[in-house]
Amino acid sequence: MIRSLTILAVYYAVRTVWPLRILYLLFSEEQHAHIETFLTWALPIIFLFDLNAMLSRWAENKWMWNHDKSAWHxxxxxxxxxxxxxxxxxxxxxxxxxxxxxxxxxxxxxxxxxxxxxxxxxxxxxxxxxxxxxxxxxxxxxxxxxxxxxxxxxxxxxxxxxxxxxxxxxxxxxxxxxxxxxxxxxxxxxxxxxxxxxxxxxxxxxxxxxxxxxxxxxxxxxxxxxxxxxxxxxxxxxxxxxxxxxxxxxxxxxxxxxxxxxxxxxxxxxxxxxxxxxxxxxxxxxxxxxxxxxxxxxxxxxxxxxxxxxxxxxxxxxxxxxxxxxxxxxxxxxxxx
Known part of the structure; x- marks a missing residue:
């Protein structure tokens, strides 16, 4: 989940934030279209993999969010x-x-x-x-x-x-x-x-x-x-x-x-x-x-x-x-x- 959101945030920053926008301008409109098509398909898949991994870790920890490492000395x-x-x-x-x-x-x-x-x-x-x-x-x-x-x-x-x-x-x-x-x-x-x-x-x-x-x-x-x-x-x-x-x-x-x-x-x-x-x-x-x-x-x-x-x-x-x-x-x- 964090991975997919990071990719999306980076792409948005490249499109909108100077001087990162310089990288965006290096590509043609056609290339931008290909990148956006790829992200449209790839991000949901990456998100599902991340979500699955997160739920598995949660289940392994017996549905508790806290690993409680502080209890161990x-x-x-x-x-x-x-x-x-x-x-x-x-x-x-x-x-x-x-x-x-x-x-x-x-x-x-x-x-x-x-x-x-x-x-x-x-x-x-x-x-x-x-x-x-x-x-x-x-x-x-x-x-x-x-x-x-x-x-x-x-x-x-x-x-x-x-x-x-x-x-x-x-x-x-x-x-x-x-x-x-x-x-x-x-x-x-x-x-x-x-x-x-x-x-x-x-x-x-x-x-x-x-x-x-x-x-x-x-x-x-x-x-x-x-x-x-x-x-x-x-x-x-x-x-x-x-x-x-x-x-x-x-x-x-x-x-x-x-x-x-x-x-x-x-x-x-x-x-x-x-x-x-x-x-x-x-x-x-x-x-x-x-x-x-x-x-x-x-x-x-x-x-x-x-x-x-x-x-x-x-x-x-x-x-x-x-x-x-x-x-x-x-x-x-x-x-x-």
Missing amino acids: WRNELAVVTGGSSGIGFSVVEKLVSYGITVAVLDVEPFLNQLQPDQMSLVSFYQCDITSRDAVHKTAEKIRSDHGSPSVLINNAGIGNANTILEITPERLRSIFDVNLLSHWNTVQEFLPDMIAKKKGHIMSTASLAAFLGLAGMVDYSCTKAGMIAFYEGLTQELKHRYNAPQIKTSIVFPNWTKTRLTSHLTDSLKRSKAPILDPEDVAEAMVQQIIAAKSGQVILGPSLAASIRAFPWWVQEFIRDRLAQIVITNATTAVS
Whole structure:
């Protein structure tokens, strides 16, 4: 909306205001007619795009105009990051502490001391199996005893298999759903009540562009990430309509292929497909900037049309899936992201 009004204002100024009118006089009457015809058609289209973007931002902010960034004082905030010992999670931790945010890392693997001493002083590691409701509760009690209640929860932990539907074992299938999806109920049930009581918080989930496509060789992974979309949407609705807490931010992040242990066995096939590969630091930067901006919404780190792929004709969708069908072709054990 601002963009279209700016274009119109500039054109009007060029026509009427000296010395800008000199620019107007450089063109012939015929050229002026073409410009005005173009603006007659272009400005409404630009206006509609701007209006759509504005309404989307308003909806993402739960129909509130104010982002209320003043409520956040980063050196007083506590963030919980699951899967924070490596990969994207570690990079998120590193960037959070750069803002002075205290971070509690939940992971089954030890947190490697790869940060500066002043940064490490802001990080507390809690070995925790997030698939266990009891383990999450006991860890949460320890976190609250040590630091107080967290205001930020980043559900980042994830695992991946490289197996077909017929090859995957029941144990591995159950495991990936437990870690990638069902664990979100454990952490949100534990930490959300305090956020609701304070009318302040931010819950973020690390999904994947695989949420929009069911790909051969990683059907289980795609299913868990698609399920995260439903979880994110439902959580957002319940915060507005069940708990009267629209102030609590909700975000979901969709990275493209990223250089983590999840993709280490796909290096050759990714190169052959010429698929872009993100660095964990770039994904983490986008995630943390969303937190610092105190914004809700989707963060898509890949083709901007990815979220709209289900609206494409079926033959287009299938063509895209076919192009990606040979990326995950080797059997592999699970890896933590």
